[in-house]
Amino acid sequence: MSFVLDGPVVLAGAGKMGAALLSGWIDRGLAARDIILQEPNLGGDAAELARKYGLTVVPALASVPSPPSVIVVAVKPQVMDTAFPPLARHVGPATVVMSIAAGKSIASFERHLPQGTAVVRAMPNTPAAIGRGISGAVANRHVTARQKDLCQNLLSAVGDVVWLDDEAMIDAVTAVSGSGPAYVFLMTEALARAGEAAGLDPATSTQLARATASGAGELLHRSTNDAATLRKNVTSPGGTTAAALAVLMRDGTGLQELMTEAVLAAKKRGRELGS
Numbered sequence: 001m002s003f004v005l006d007g008p009v010v011l012a013g014a015g016k017m018g019a020a021l022l023s024g025w026i027d028r029g030l031a032a033r034d035i036i037l038q039e040p041n042l043g044g045d046a047a048e049l050a051r052k053y054g055l056t057v058v059p060a061l062a063s064v065p066s067p068p069s070v071i072v073v074a075v076k077p078q079v080m081d082t083a084f085p086p087l088a089r090h091v092g093p094a095t096v097v098m099s100i101a102a103g104k105s106i107a108s109f110e111r112h113l114p115q116g117t118a119v120v121r122a123m124p125n126t127p128a129a130i131g132r133g134i135s136g137a138v139a140n141r142h143v144t145a146r147q148k149d150l151c152q153n154l155l156s157a158v159g160d161v162v163w164l165d166d167e168a169m170i171d172a173v174t175a176v177s178g179s180g181p182a183y184v185f186l187m188t189e190a191l192a193r194a195g196e197a198a199g200l201d202p203a204t205s206t207q208l209a210r211a212t213a214s215g216a217g218e219l220l221h222r223s224t225n226d227a228a229t230l231r232k233n234v235t236s237p238g239g240t241t242a243a244a245l246a247v248l249m250r251d252g253t254g255l256q257e258l259m260t261e262a263v264l265a266a267k268k269r270g271r272e273l274g275s
Contacts, residue, residue: 003030003153004146006094007066012038012087013074014046017100020128021072024157026053027131036064038087067092070150073099073109077273080104088112096147098154100124102174103273106140106167118143120151123170123178124158132221133159136173138166171274175266183262188213 003009009030011018014037026032032054039046049055068090075083080101088109091097096118097109106119113119120143124135135155139148148163155161164170188209195205216230223230235241248255 003034004150005034005069007069007092008034008036008064009154010036010038010064010068010071010087010090011074012071012083013076014039014049015074015076016126017124017128018072018074019045019049020126020133020158021074021100021124021154022049022053022055024128024131025154028153028157030157036068064090068095070147070154071095071097072154073097073101075101077101077103080108084109085112091117094147096120096143096151098122098151100135102178103270105274106138108274110140116142118147120148121167121170122151122155123174124155125177126181128158131158134177135159135161136164136170136177137161138164138170171267171270172263174270175263179266183259184213184217 003025009025011022022035022037025035033056035053035055037046037050037055071087071091073080073084073087088097091113097113098120099109100122102123104121106121109119109121110117119140120137122135122137124133127133128135135158137151137155139151143151152161152163162173164173191212192202192206192209195208196202200208220227220230225233231245235245
């Protein structure tokens with residue numbers, strides 16, 4: 001993977017997603033000397049990451065060697081209004097600002113930036129920590145092809161990337177893939193508890209549920225078949241799987257109705273957070 005830079009990559013935020021991105025960049029050839037980690041608290045996670053990768057870490061960007069190629073904003077949304085204005089002062093004519101903060105619109109960044117600044121809003125998910133994430137991303141009209149390629153490379157270091165034409169669709173992306181891992185984890189919890197109800201001891205049921213969820217996910221990842229085909233491949237007519245699916249796919253009260261309601265609730269909350 002090639003990272004074409006005119007200045008440093010500034011990463012603001014040393015939380016779980018910031019750390020996942022950083023690890024992916026280093027693994028794929030981005031030199032530590034080209035990365036500046038900005039974190040108000042120089043202890044804890046930031047200090048550990050700095051030691052691990054040999055990074056320059058600063059509490060506030062009093063100075064940078066040159067205008068950044070990209071500022072990746074990975075701080076929590078609730079502190080964004082405090083954390084971002086100092087970062088905005090270091091934007092140069094060729095800098096692209098890429099935010100991974102849920103609920104923060106492109107317009108909320110543009111009001112702190114010089115007119116015409118390139119901004120990308122992205123939403124990765126937690127499997128980025130193992131290089132198996134997926135991000136939805138959308139660019140404002142000032143993002144050049146070169147800047148988009150740079151953001152593509154930075155995001156694809158931790159998984160797949162889907163580019164959107166309409167920023168409003170980011171809320172749907174958040175509801176499906178951003179929050180989606182929690183749905184899978186909940187399903188695994190529910191499967192383990194159901195195994196206990198069927199007579200298994202808790203440890204055995206948990207082991208079976210975890211291995212089933214992770215194995216099915218890996219099969220879906222490797223297979224060229226879609227999820228519906230894989231489901232049908234497991235289901236023998238009149239068999240045990242068919243009996244269970246008759247409950248999960250029951251009209252009006254089945255898993256599809258619950259999942260649709262859940263995703264729409266998450267999408268609605270995303271819009272509320274961004275308003």
